[in-house]
Amino acid sequence: MAAQVELFLQTLISGFLLGGLYALIGLGMALIMGVMRIINLAHGDLMMVAMYVAYWLFTLFHIDPYLSVFVATPLLFFLGVGLQKFLINPVMKVESILPHNQVILTVGIGMILANLATVFFTSNYRSTPVSYASKAWYLTDFWKNAPIELSLSAPWSLSFLAAVIITVALWFFLTKTDTGKSIRATAQDIDAALLMGVNVGVMRAVTFGIGAALVGGAGCLFIPIYYLYPSLGKQFTNVGFVITVLGGMGSTEGAIIGGVILGIFESMTATYLGMGWAPVGRFLIFVAALVFLPGGVASILRKQRLGK
Amino acid sequence: MLEIKNIDVLYGDVQVIWGVSFEVKAKEIVAMIGANGAGKSTILRTISGILRPKMGEILFEGKPIYKIDPFKLTELGIAHVPEARRLFVEMTVEENLDMGSLRGEARVRREKTKAMVFELLPRLRERRRQLAGTLSGGEQQMLAVGRGLMSLPKLQMFDEPSLGLAPLLVREVFHTIRKINGEGTTVLIVEQNVKQTLLVADRGYVLETGKITQQGTGQALLGDEHVKTAYLGV
Ligand SMILES: Nc1ncnc2c1ncn2[C@@H]1O[C@H](COP(=O)(O)OP(=O)(O)OP(=O)(O)O)[C@@H](O)[C@H]1O
Ligand SMILES: [Mg+2]
Numbered sequence: 001m002a003a004q005v006e007l008f009l010q011t012l013i014s015g016f017l018l019g020g021l022y023a024l025i026g027l028g029m030a031l032i033m034g035v036m037r038i039i040n041l042a043h044g045d046l047m048m049v050a051m052y053v054a055y056w057l058f059t060l061f062h063i064d065p066y067l068s069v070f071v072a073t074p075l076l077f078f079l080g081v082g083l084q085k086f087l088i089n090p091v092m093k094v095e096s097i098l099p100h101n102q103v104i105l106t107v108g109i110g111m112i113l114a115n116l117a118t119v120f121f122t123s124n125y126r127s128t129p130v131s132y133a134s135k136a137w138y139l140t141d142f143w144k145n146a147p148i149e150l151s152l153s154a155p156w157s158l159s160f161l162a163a164v165i166i167t168v169a170l171w172f173f174l175t176k177t178d179t180g181k182s183i184r185a186t187a188q189d190i191d192a193a194l195l196m197g198v199n200v201g202v203m204r205a206v207t208f209g210i211g212a213a214l215v216g217g218a219g220c221l222f223i224p225i226y227y228l229y230p231s232l233g234k235q236f237t238n239v240g241f242v243i244t245v246l247g248g249m250g251s252t253e254g255a256i257i258g259g260v261i262l263g264i265f266e267s268m269t270a271t272y273l274g275m276g277w278a279p280v281g282r283f284l285i286f287v288a289a290l291v292f293l294p295g296g297v298a299s300i301l302r303k304q305r306l307g308k
Numbered sequence: 309m310l311e312i313k314n315i316d317v318l319y320g321d322v323q324v325i326w327g328v329s330f331e332v333k334a335k336e337i338v339a340m341i342g343a344n345g346a347g348k349s350t351i352l353r354t355i356s357g358i359l360r361p362k363m364g365e366i367l368f369e370g371k372p373i374y375k376i377d378p379f380k381l382t383e384l385g386i387a388h389v390p391e392a393r394r395l396f397v398e399m400t401v402e403e404n405l406d407m408g409s410l411r412g413e414a415r416v417r418r419e420k421t422k423a424m425v426f427e428l429l430p431r432l433r434e435r436r437r438q439l440a441g442t443l444s445g446g447e448q449q450m451l452a453v454g455r456g457l458m459s460l461p462k463l464q465m466f467d468e469p470s471l472g473l474a475p476l477l478v479r480e481v482f483h484t485i486r487k488i489n490g491e492g493t494t495v496l497i498v499e500q501n502v503k504q505t506l507l508v509a510d511r512g513y514v515l516e517t518g519k520i521t522q523q524g525t526g527q528a529l530l531g532d533e534h535v536k537t538a539y540l541g542v
Contacts, residue, residue, distance in 0.1 A: 192390060
C-alpha cells in the first residue's frame with residue numbers, strides 16, 4: 001500500500017514539474033495563436049534551435065544551460081521577429097487566396113530548421129552532462145521517519161522554478177506594460193486595437209518573437225534533463241498544440257493549466273502503462289479536449305469571470 | 309475641422325458609399341442619421357482608416373488623412389467609439405482606459421485624464437478593477453466613451469452610442485456627449501435614434517443607401533416632413 005502511494009505521489013510530482021515546463025512551451029504557442037490566429041507548427045523546432053545554442057555554449061565554453069537562457073531567449077526573440085516579418089507576414093497579406101498558407105509556411109520553416117541542424121550538427125543524440133544532473137533531495141532527509149520515500153531531482157526542480165519565474169515575468173509584461181496590454185488587446189479585437197492606435201503589424205512580429213523566446217527558454221530548461229537531436233522539435237510542437245487546444249485557443253492562463261494537466265497525464269501514463277505510452281496519452285487527451293471541452297480550459301474560466 | 313469630399317467606398321466589388329461629402333466644424337456636434345445598412349459605420353470606418361475610399365478625399369484640419377496608417381490617427385486627435393462598443397472584454401475597466409491613451413501627449417497625461425474621466429463618469433471609478441465584459445450595457449457604453457476621451461481627441465466620433473440601451477441610459481449617454489462637447493471636443497454622431505440625436509446636434513445629415521439626401525440644422529431636420537415620416541414615425 002505504502003509503495004503504491006509512494007509511486008503515485010512520485011509520479012504526480014514528476015508530472016507537475018514536467019507540466020511547468022510544458023506550460024512554457026504552450027504559453028508561447030498560445031500567445032502566437034491569440035494574436036496571429038495561426039498555429040505555429042515550427043514551435044518545437046525553434047525550441048530545438050535554442051537547445052543547440054545551450055548545448056554548444058555548454059560544450060565549448062562550459063556555460064551552464066540555465067545561464068544560456070539569457071543568451072537563447074533574446075536570440076530566439078530576434079529569430080522569431082525576423083521570421084514573422086520577412087516570411088510569415090508577407091504570406092499573411094495574401095490570406096484571402098489561401099487561408100491556411102501561413103500555417104503551412106510554419107511547417108516549412110520547422111522542416112528547414114530541423115534539416116539545417118542535421119546538416120550542421122549531424123543527427124547524433126547530445127546532452128549536457130551538468131555536475132548536478134543526478135543530485136536530488138529526499139523526503140527522509142527532512143523527515144527521518146517518513147512512512148514513504150519521495151525524491152525531488154535538482155535539475156528538474158531548478159528547471160521548474162525557472163519556468164515559473166519566466167511565466168511570472170511574462171504575466172507582469174502582459175498586464176503592466178503598454179506593449180503587453182496592446183498584445184492582449186490585439187488578440188481580443190484587432191480593429192478596436194487599431195482604433196486605439198496599436199500598431200498591429202508590429203505587435204504581430206513582437207508576439208511571434210516572444211513566443212519563440214518562451215519556447216527557447218523552455219529548450220534551455222529541458223536540455224539538462226533531456227537529450228537533443230535535430231528532429232526533436234516535432235514532438236514538442238505536438239505538446240504545444242495539444243496544450244493550446246486543451247487550454248482554449250490563444251488563452252495564456254488556459255495554456256498554463258493545460259500544460260500542467262498534460263504533464264501530469266503523461267507522467268501517469270508513463271508510470272502505469274509504460275514509457276512508450278506517453279504519446280498515446282497525449283493523443284487521448286487531445287481528442288478528449290476536442291470532444292468534451294471544445295473551448296478548452298479558457299471557456300470554463302471565461303464562464304466564471306464573465307458569466308457567459 | 310473634418311472635411312469629407314465626394315468619397316466612394318466599396319466592399320470588394322460592392323459599392324456602399326456613393327459620392328458622400330460633408331463637413332464637421334470645430335466645436336460642433338454633427339449628426340448623421342440613417343437606417344440599418346445605410347452605410348453610417350462604413351463612413352466612420354473610412355475616416356478611421358480601417359477602410360480606404362476608392363475615390364474622393366478626407367481632410368482633417370486641412371491635411372489629407374485617407375492614406376495614413378490607421379494606428380496613427382489617435383495621435384492626430386481623432387477618437388472613434390465604434391459600433392457595439394468593441395471593448396476589450398477580458399481586460400479591466402482601467403486597462404481599457406489605458407488602451408485609449410497609448411501614444412504621444414495622451415500617454416504622458418494618462419493619469420490626469422483618467423482622473424478627469426472618472427470625474428465625468430463616476431461609475432467607472434467604482435468599477436475600475438472589474439472586467440469590461442461584466443459591465444452592464446450602459447456602463448459598457450460609458451466605458452467606450454471614456455476610452456475615447458483618454459486619447460484627448462479634438463474630434464470624437466460615436467457609432468450608435470444609444471444602441472441597445474434603455475431610454476433612461478440613452479438620455480444619460482447623450483447628456484455625456486453634450487458635456488464632452490461643452491468642454492471643447494468636436495463631435496460626430498451616427499445614429500438611428502433620430503430624435504435624441506437631432507435634439508443634441510447643431511447640424512445633421514441624412515444618409516440613405518450610401519448617399520446624402522438631406523442636410524440642415526438639427527432643429528430643421530426634426531421639423532422636416534420626410535424625416536418625420538421616414539424616421540420619427542409621425
Ligand atoms: N465587411 C463587409 N463586407 C461586405 N459588405 C459589408 C461589410 N460591412 C458592411 N457591409 C454592407 O455595407 C452596407 C452598409 O453597412 P454599414 O454597416 O455601414 O451600415 P450602417 O448604416 O452602419 O447600418 P447599422 O445601422 O445596421 O449599423 C450594408 O449593406 C452592409 O451589408
Ligand atoms: Mg452601423
